Amino acid sequence: MLIRHLAIIGVGLIGGSLARALKRARACRRIIGYGLHESELMKARALGAIDDFSIDLGQAVKGADMVVIAVPLGAMEKVLSQLRWCLDKATVVTDVGSVKGSVVEQARRLLGPHLSRFVPGHPIAGTEKSGVEASFAELFDRRRAILTPLEETEISAIQNVRDMWEAAGSEVEIMDVARHDEVVAATSHLPHILAYTLVETLAEMERAGAVFRYAAGGFADCTRIASSNPEMWRDITFANREALLTALERFRQELSALTESIRSQDTRQVLETFRRAKGARDAFTWK
């Protein structure tokens, strides 16, 4: 058995899916959930994602060999500050936050002696839905899980967390914290901001007359992620503010150049841009 006692802090889409994936792999003897809302935890137990739960953090993590923090970024600081006082000495801790710089800063400040067994992590998977009802065991299959260990992180802790994600179906990669945040700013956070902005642009036009009803599949696909949880994305936006602003500035420059080519009727330049983009998109093997 890979993990005897796993505690999942926050049993939503990600925490619930991880629990289900590990149950599918028979990788845990016992999974205990912790959360603020007993009703949600009861749902998670009824769905079979967790074996039991506690609304007392100390109870939930007592004797755990692994603790996974799967709360929104905005709740991370509070959980980290409380965990310090109830973790066992040998417990390995990891998180699933989609920004790593801010989490690492908080962990350094708050985890005290447990810092060396904290392995910052980020499974690159999700949907626009939230909550344990939206969770499913296959969410992480063949997706990347990125770990961004610190200099002081124990090798054995990294290995434990790697084993867990591999059991859940993921391909694990180790990456530098800053590099991780730069990559997700471009590949995930930027597209979310663009989707929100595109919907906002059409919503402005809608005031002068129907627009949305004429939208088709391309628009629907492009803006699906604008249905994501606004509070969660506010927190991600500000947790990764610097890297996101850099990605936004890059996008702004590309858009400005393409707009100028359209304005000046530079048909060749526009065609070249479209061709290059199609080439890059077609080469992107989405698995």
Place this chain on the structure above:
Amino acid sequence: MLIRHLAIIGVGLIGGSLARALKRARACRRIIGYGLHESELMKARALGAIDDFSIDLGQAVKGADMVVIAVPLGAMEKVLSQLRWCLDKATVVTDVGSVKGSVVEQARRLLGPHLSRFVPGHPIAGTEKSGVEASFAELFDRRRAILTPLEETEISAIQNVRDMWEAAGSEVEIMDVARHDEVVAATSHLPHILAYTLVETLAEMERAGAVFRYAAGGFADCTRIASSNPEMWRDITFANREALLTALERFRQELSALTESIRSQDTRQVLETFRRAKGARDAFTWK
């Protein structure tokens, strides 16, 4: 029988799907395809989309009660100029071009006495694929088909084209030419430009190290339409240049405002924008 002899000029994704939808509805006695490449037309016939074909435009449209021009916008002018000399007096003509202002201007200039039986049209449906192999009978089911008739268009011609699209599964709407072009600039052409630009932005970053491999579902959805045919989208871009530049400017302003809110750490404003966009996106019932 709705249509005795239908001629489809350009049997690709749209022309082929229309043929299949009308065959499914048993709405045509005979469908003749016309195109530049005999091999493509043979494919279309082998797939059962058309009954026969000709690579002579005059032959293809001779005796037709309805002619549907389903060529890319860039080929529209040539087809219209040739059609004038081979159309029967009673033949109704329509097109599927995704920009209407440029097509109407060409039709006025080139169709001569046939202009009053020309009904500019645009089925709002498609995929990122091209060619008759990608066609399917269900493409237009419950999608809107917009007609933008001119002042001189005969009522009976409008009714014939409306009946055809309804038989193909569409919901038909009549719209003003300029309004149509403004709406599709925002709902379709703008998202395509953004998708191309997003891929281009990441492709630039990719030179300094892997980026695409860390992209997930949100990015894949957002950029699917960047795989669309570059030549076709160059033509659409310039055919609808004015309306597209207006939509791009609206988007630029929204993005600039949101970027400024992020830069100045205005968390409340950012949250409000995300909430408003989620509300609008969730209300958009994608059928």
